[in-house]
Amino acid sequence: MRLNGIEIDNVPAELHGMRLLDYLRTERGLTGAKEGCGMGECGSCTVVIDGAAVTSCLVLVGQVLDAEIRTVEGLADAGHGPLQRAFVARQAVQCGYCIPGVLNSCAALLDRVPDPDDEQIRTALDGNLCRCTAYNRFYDAVHDAACERRTDQAGQA
Amino acid sequence: MTIPQTWVGRSRPSVDAGEIVTGALEYVTDRFPDGVLHGAVLRSAVPHARIDRIDVTAARSLPGVHCVLVADDVPVNALGPREVDGPVLAETCVRQVGEAIALVAADDEDTARRALATIELELAPLPVVDSPTAAAAPDAPQLHPTGNVSGRISFSSGDVEQAIAPAVLVLRRNVTTPSQEHVAIDTPGGVAAVEDGVVTIWCGSQNPGLHQRKVARALEIDIADVRMIANPVGGAFGSRNDDPMPVYLALLARATGRPVRVHMTREETMAAGAKRHPFWTSIAIGFDATGRILGSSVRAVADTGPVITSGPNVMKTSGEMSTGPYRFPVASFDGTVYYTNNANAGAFRGYGVPQVAFAIENAVTEAAHTLGLDPMQMRIDNALRGGEPHSLYRHRVTDSLAVRATLEQAAVHPLWTDRVSWQAQAAWPWRRGTGVATAIKGVGMGSGTGDAARARLEIDGDGHVTIWAGPNHTGQSIQTTYGQVAADVLQIPIEQIDVRVGDTGVVPESGPTAASRSTYAGGNAVRMVCDELVRRCSELELPLQLDPEGTGTKLVELGEATYEQTFVLPDTDDIGLVPPEDLAKYGPHRVYGACTQAVRVELNTLTGELRVPELLCVVDCGTAINPAAMIGQAEGGILQGLGLAIMEEHRLEGGVPVTTSLENYLIPTISDTPVMHVEMVDSTEDSGPFGAKGMSEVVVVPTPPAVAxxxxxxxxxLPQTLPLTPERVLSLLEEA
Structure with a gap:
């Protein structure tokens, strides 16, 4: 698998039956992925697998040996620094426990749809539970990030 | 001298936000120290049974298992000083589904869970007390030697029936509000380790000092040998007041001599975690022809489950808030909390207020309708004003109380003024309506309770200031708020100040993150300790602002670099009818925050579906020290109130939970969330830091009655039972 851009060969067979979430947290030290329910309901463990936002508690390591996986720790290198900064600037985080999953859902959306509308953001985040905020600032942060990425790209062109 | 405010009043991202968005912030449940063992908890699957035998022989001999603990292995098997606080581990009987019976630590989580499965348990079923009615029955099984009544509080300021005799309208109504689960997204857990005789526990807590004492009691060790590090943690909302997890962790670490980690599953948390108290509330209230309230009498019954946790204290708050945000001459309250074999109930944001507010706000809504009055104007006319006597205890409330201003501001908002035209635009099968409700809630633990918060400050030779203060943060970014207060008092850049919270090893005891007291009480302690440094610098003619390094160096040389101050919550100036010797029993507040909400709903007359597209919230919080953080708290609180209003109910049948996970207990998602307009009114609380008071609980309260x-x-x-599920809405439509 490729994990945050790094090739990982020869994942030992005894780990193939492990939940991807546990593999990330205990074998790779990537504790940004959080467990909130263990049954794909809360979205806190969401990572990006081959471009799609997926709850890593429902995936076994053996299923993703050939996949490209990105966690919250790999967001900045994947060009999502603007998204991270927007969540900070918009004060869109409180306890923060759901935020890695939320960011991965947003990043997967932005990779697919560079300038999403509110309906697309809502659909992308419908599987991420947050109990502290009321989600509203997530829209603003995604719009800010889309705008910054657009401006950056225009600057580079 | 008026201090120019540079930081207070400006929105500022929380100090840990940068680490949150990169995944770098290490929550207490993210710790995997070298050599860590994994713990698990054996829990009761039945609501009430006698324990005839527990055999852990097989579990103890399982390879990879390091310890198996049962009640006999706990030095002092008690979660508090009273029998009703309950045991750490069930000894003679189990009294709820999810009650802890045994603890295991093993090399890995799978082994720990396999060990649990090998424990042989012989249980003899006992009759289940599945409601307060069952608990009150003359032949009910007694759940404690003291009986099935956990607490009772009653008070009367006069003869209510006489007061409402001349009323043109008397309403006698019963309302029901459900048990609600906190659903902090991080389930209880953490790590404990023993080193040099000191047990350190990294586990979320809203009251690290209390948990430190609980651990010391159970392990029979000195308090000084227990250190609680209570953050970062993924949410709380009241659930980390009563959580026994720190005790489990400490017991396992001491028994094994190794660091031990436990992280409860969602299903465990749903069964065992404390809930919001379900209430059955009745009100008798009289109005004159102009809509003035003449008197009210409220009776409330609550189910606290098998142990006391916060039961009677919740009911105490219900009593004080049973008159709502209104002024009228005569009131009475009578509240009883029962033990049952249902889920234990404890602290939950709002703390007994949403339940009684639903009764009084519904009554005001119905009265306005029946008397042909405007529900907003009727509330304005009845609103309790600053400096007036409270309707039940007749104590004096703070001058800053601005209920009326929140109502007046809501009254001119387009969401309210356009309600008729908005309603007319509904298209079949949908119908539309707009509702309003208002509330107050006390700030701090109340008069006579000795509520105190402390702050310690140290300046170093670089002029850098560190402040250790409480209460702890569980997502409110309270350190940021404290930093803003400190920077404005000290008049130095905020980057020069570090704030630490939530670690009993270094933070002076400051009480719980509860009762909307963190900004008010903790902020005041920070203000005071900073004032102390400023005063000393002034006496020594040290230029703190111009030359922080020189000042710091000099103070270190003089041995005057450290300061500590205690803020004690001020009692109300006039305690009214409360007997002085009973002040703490009733705990009337001096300071209150207020909130008015106006809500739009759309209701599908065929399916019963209820949507809340837009909501207005006007808050009286005094000065908002970090306005965007305040609005964030309001929005999150509203959404929890909305969950209580339309979808959340922890249900049990015969003491057995029916809602067992996030598959069958639903909380609002982004798709359920309305557009929210949060506004503030101009108010200043003279006794608060820079005029601030607390607001994070009161915002939960008006949402359900506004939706109703x-x-x-x-x-x-008018619905009288929550939540308003589609089934309930359809039954209501049949009545219409």
Whole structure:
């Protein structure tokens, strides 16, 4: 698998039956992925697998040996620094426990749809539970990030 | 001298936000120290049974298992000083589904869970007390030697029936509000380790000092040998007041001599975690022809489950808030909390207020409708004003109380003023309505309770200031708020100040993150300790602002670099009818925050579906030290109130939970969330830091009755039972 851009060969067979979430947290030290329910309901463990936002508690390591996986720790290198900064600037985080999953859902959306509308953001985040905020600032942060990425790209062109 | 405010009043991202968005912030449940063992908890699957035998022989001999603990292995098997606080581990009987019976630590989580499965348990079923009614029955099984009544509080300021005799309208109504689960997204857990005789526990807590004492009691060790590090943690909302997890962790670490980690599953948390108390509330209230309240009498019954946790204290708050945000001459309250074999109930944001507020706000809504009055104006006319006597205890409330201003501001908002035209635009099968409700809630633990918060400050030779203060943060970014207060008092850049919270090893005891007291009480302690440094610098003619390094160096040389101050919550100036010797029993507040909400609902008359597209919230919080953080707290609180209003109910049948996970206990998602307009009114609390007071709980309170009022506006029937699931809405439509 490729994990945050790094090739990982020869994942030992005894780990193939492990939940991807546990593999990330205990074998790779990537504790940004959080467990909130263990049954794909809360979205806190969401990572990006081959471009799609997926709850890593429902995936076994053996299923993703050939996949490209990105966690919250790999967001900045994947060009999502603007998204991270927007969540900070918009004060869109409180306890923060759901935020890695939320960011991965947003990043997967932005990779697919560079300038999403509110309906697309809502659909992308419908599987991420947050109990502290009321989600509203997530829209603003995604719009800010889309705008910054657009401006950056225009600057580079 | 008026201090120019540079930081207070400006929105500022929380100090840990940068680490949150990169995944770098290490929550207490993210710790995997070298050599860590994994713990698990054996829990009761039945609501009430006698324990005849527990055999852990097989579990103890399982390879990879390091310890198996049962009640006999706990030095002092008690979660508190009273029998009703309950045991750490069940000894003679189990009294709820999810009650802890044994603890295991093993090399890995799978082994720990396999060990649990090998424990042989012989249980003899006992009759289940599945409601307060069952608990009160003359032949009910007694759940404690003291009986099935956990607490009772009653008070009367006069003869209510006489006061309402001349009323043109008397309403006698019963309302029901459900048990609600906190659903902090991080389930209880953490790590404990023993080193040099000191047990350190990294585990979320809203009251690290209390948990430190609980651990010391159970392990029979000195308090000084227990250190609680209570953050970062993924949410709380009241659930980390009563959580026994720190005790489990400490027991396992001491028994094994190794660091031990436990992280409860969601299903465990749903069964065992404390809930919001379900209430059955009745009100008798009289109005004159102009809509003035003449008197009210409220009776409330709550189910606290098998152990006391916060039961009677919740009911105490219900009593004080049973008169709502209104002023009228005569009131009475009578509240009883029962033990049952249902889920234990404890602290939950709002703490007994949403339940009684639903009764009084519904009554005001119905009265306005029946008397042909405007529900907003009727509330304005009845609003309790600053400096007036409280309607039940007749104590004096703070001058800053601005209920009326929140109502007046809501009254001119387009969401309210356009309600008739908005309603007319509904298209079949949808109907539309707009409702309003308002509330107050006390700030701090109340008069006579000795509520105190402390702050310690140290300046170093670089002029850098560190402040250790409480209460702890569980997502409120309270350190940021404290930093803003400190920077404005000290008049130095905020980057020069570090704030630490939530670690009993270094933070002076400051009480719980509860009762909307963190900004008010903790902020005041920070203000005071900073004032002390400023005063000393002034006496020594040290230029703190111009030359922080020189000042710091000099103070270190003089041995005057450290300061500590205690803020004690001020009692109300006039305690009214409360007997002085009973002040703490009733705990009337001096300071209150207030909140008015107006809500739009759309209701599908075929399916019963209820949507809340837009909501207005006007808050009286005094000065907002970090306005965007305040609005964030308001929005999150509203959404929890909305969950209580339309979808959340922890249900049990015969003491057995029916809602067991996030598959069958639903909380609002982004798709359920309305557009929210949060506004503030101009108010200043003289006793608060820079004029601030607390607001994070009161915002939960008006949402359910405002939704109920909007439903009545839409379909002509006022709901008296929450939550308003589609099934309930359809039954209401049958009444319409």
């Amino acid at each position: 009022a909007a439903v009545m506006d839409a379909v002509g029937v």
